[in-house]
Amino acid sequence: MSVFSGREAMLSYLSKTISTLCRDIAAMHDCSDPVCAAASYDDVTEFVVEQLRKMPVFLSRPILLATAVFGVSRLFLEGSLFHNRPQDQRCFQVESWRRSRFGPSRDLIKFYTSLVVLALYSRPGTAAKEIEGDG
Amino acid sequence: MAEAILCQVAVIGSGPGGAVTAMTLASKGFDVVMLEEGPYLKLDSCPPFSIEEMRQKYRWGGLNPAMGAPKVPLVEACCVGGGSEINSGLYHRTPPEILELWRDRFAVHYLTELDLLPHFEACESALSVQLNPGPQPAASIKMKTGAERLGWKPIEVPRWFKYSQALASNSIAPGIRQSMTETFVPAAQTAGCRIVPGVRADKLERTGTQWQVRAVRQGEPLTIRAEAIFVCCGAIETPALLRRSRIKKNIGNSLAFHPTVKVVAVFEDEINGEPTDIGAQQVKEFSPRVSMGCSISSLPYLALAMTDHPDAKVNLRRQWRRMSIYYAMISGPTTGVVRNVPLSPAPLIRYSLSAEDLRDLSTALVNLCRLLFAAGATHLYPGIAELPVLASADDLTKIPLELPRDRTSLMTAHLFSSCPMGQAADFTAVDSFGQVHGYRNLFVNDASLLCTAPGVNPQGTIMALARRNALHFSKDL
Numbered sequence: 102m103s104v105f106s107g108r109e110a111m112l113s114y115l116s117k118t119i120s121t122l123c124r125d126i127a128a129m130h131d132c133s134d135p136v137c138a139a140a141s142y143d144d145v146t147e148f149v150v151e152q153l154r155k156m157p158v159f160l161s162r163p164i165l166l167a168t169a170v171f172g173v174s175r176l177f178l179e180g181s182l183f184h185n186r187p188q189d190q191r192c193f194q195v196e197s198w199r200r201s202r203f204g205p206s207r208d209l210i211k212f213y214t215s216l217v218v219l220a221l222y223s224r225p226g227t228a229a230k231e232i233e234g235d236g
Numbered sequence: 237m238a239e240a241i242l243c244q245v246a247v248i249g250s251g252p253g254g255a256v257t258a259m260t261l262a263s264k265g266f267d268v269v270m271l272e273e274g275p276y277l278k279l280d281s282c283p284p285f286s287i288e289e290m291r292q293k294y295r296w297g298g299l300n301p302a303m304g305a306p307k308v309p310l311v312e313a314c315c316v317g318g319g320s321e322i323n324s325g326l327y328h329r330t331p332p333e334i335l336e337l338w339r340d341r342f343a344v345h346y347l348t349e350l351d352l353l354p355h356f357e358a359c360e361s362a363l364s365v366q367l368n369p370g371p372q373p374a375a376s377i378k379m380k381t382g383a384e385r386l387g388w389k390p391i392e393v394p395r396w397f398k399y400s401q402a403l404a405s406n407s408i409a410p411g412i413r414q415s416m417t418e419t420f421v422p423a424a425q426t427a428g429c430r431i432v433p434g435v436r437a438d439k440l441e442r443t444g445t446q447w448q449v450r451a452v453r454q455g456e457p458l459t460i461r462a463e464a465i466f467v468c469c470g471a472i473e474t475p476a477l478l479r480r481s482r483i484k485k486n487i488g489n490s491l492a493f494h495p496t497v498k499v500v501a502v503f504e505d506e507i508n509g510e511p512t513d514i515g516a517q518q519v520k521e522f523s524p525r526v527s528m529g530c531s532i533s534s535l536p537y538l539a540l541a542m543t544d545h546p547d548a549k550v551n552l553r554r555q556w557r558r559m560s561i562y563y564a565m566i567s568g569p570t571t572g573v574v575r576n577v578p579l580s581p582a583p584l585i586r587y588s589l590s591a592e593d594l595r596d597l598s599t600a601l602v603n604l605c606r607l608l609f610a611a612g613a614t615h616l617y618p619g620i621a622e623l624p625v626l627a628s629a630d631d632l633t634k635i636p637l638e639l640p641r642d643r644t645s646l647m648t649a650h651l652f653s654s655c656p657m658g659q660a661a662d663f664t665a666v667d668s669f670g671q672v673h674g675y676r677n678l679f680v681n682d683a684s685l686l687c688t689a690p691g692v693n694p695q696g697t698i699m700a701l702a703r704r705n706a707l708h709f710s711k712d713l
Contacts (some may be wrong), residue, residue: 130539131265155297157582199546207621208307214543222539223287228554232331 251318
């Protein structure tokens with residue numbers, strides 16, 4: 102495998118991990134109805150990726166490294182990468198990292214959650230929308 | 237060969253310090269060029285306090301926090317007009333006791349209230365500084381009510397907003413923020429100043445009696461040659477530029493800010509009607525160490541604040557009109573550093589809150605929560621992850637006596653003091669009028685030269701000092 106195809110594979114893996122993570126966090130905040138999980142959150146993911154690109158490199162690189170670790174962290178236990186697992190297992194992993202005693206794990210989820218939430222609640226018409234049946 | 241611009245005075249940065257400097261000197265007949273790294277955008281190019289504003293006007297997307305425990309997110313602008321294009325518009329003159337501290341400890345000359353009065357007045361007139369002529373936002377009235385019930389004195393802070401003449405008696409005057417792009421920048425252009433946006437200054441060099449700015453515009457080198465330079469890039473980028481230019485004595489070693497903790501308050505009644513209008517009530521009962529006030533409370537910001545309480549299951553879309561965010565901030569002796577990072581255009585900012593800071597923040601937070609309960613809040617969600625919701629004043633004992641470093645969400649929008657002024661050369665970077673010690677015709681004229689955290693919104697101080705120093709340079713003081 103050449104250096105370039107290895108780099109492309111890593112970028113593809115990161116892209117899938119980030120978009121899946123953003124989608125899951127958005128769905129967790131958007132509503133409790135599983136049907137919502139099928140909703141598109143491409144705009145939210147786009148905002149998060151845009152912000153990652155703007156960050157100083159000495160901050161974004163560690164975040165991307167931590168994201169890569171997040172994506173493979175249960176590979177041996179679950180047998181697949183984060184973005185390939187069922188939604189309930191993914192949400193469980195997000196929650197366990199959010200509540201982790203290990204600061205960098207919490208920081209990683211807090212980073213993505215902050216940006217996802219900002220983008221989600223900035224969608225046009227969100228302030229006027231009411232969702233029935235939410236907690 | 238690099239393109240070259242020649243001028244008498246180069247002003248680097250177009251925020252409150254830079255814009256006032258450029259306008260003042262241009263109106264005195266100097267040939268001035270004002271450089272700005274960011275774009276030239278109209279004030280209304282995006283809704284205030286929106287993610288679109290983050291995209292267009294925030295440096296680094298707003299994601300270059302001060303590293304420490306806890307990390308402190310900070311907000312810097314990168315556009316013509318600088319911080320004035322994205323801040324709350326609240327105005328204070330420098331407190332007299334702060335001026336006295338700066339005179340005594342930093343040996344700043346000619347810095348009495350009387351010395352600064354003409355500069356405050358000139359800037360206040362240019363910015364239309366005034367109290368809101370219409371009814372105050374309901375969230376702001378809650379702050380006033382709570383303070384009064386506790387026997388504390390609230391103040392209504394004036395803002396640099398221009399309000400329309402004809403208003404419905406029951407409507408809140410929205411007003412137009414008098415940012416630098418609405419005031420001093422066009423005034424500077426009218427006076428003959430050339431404004432060059434999209435230029436990043438990399439390095440300053442002395443060549444004989446001239447100064448040279450090595451810059452980049454759209455990927456191409458650009459050189460600006462001037463007799464004098466005013467560096468007005470803000471409390472982070474000013475020391476970063478000077479240090480890249482190997483000018484380092486007392487530069488970037490004393491960054492100060494106002495660490496701020498927030499709390500989301502829920503009320504029985506609807507109080508959040510105009511979410512982009514920040515309430516002007518502040519409480520200075522515990523000044524100068526502590527100040528409290530109202531914070532931006534749009535739905536996205538409420539959602540962001542509530543990420544510290546995911547288990548609360550608050551239905552934001554249903555309840556947000558009954559919710560508002562308030563803040564408590566401290567000012568004090570703690571400082572941080574600004575350092576350049578090899579191969580990175582972004583500087584590294586380090587700031588370590590002391591145990592005393594965290595205890596004072598805890599006390600400030602408790603007092604803010606007392607005020608909000610006195611105002612009628614039913615539930616409070618402080619910016620501490622995993623803290624149970626507070627449902628009454630009895631719950632205030634749940635707030636740790638020292639805010640936990642690993643679970644507290646802080647932020648700041650006020651940055652200063654990284655190149656402090658004064659004649660005490662051992663720990664100041666510039667003299668009483670902003671000239672860098674040991675460097676003729678090189679000046680700092682922005683928030684960097686405030687000696688310490690002022691304990692109030694700093695733009696009024698920054699602008700008054702900038703005008704004073706520019707007039708001194710022009711020999712018209």
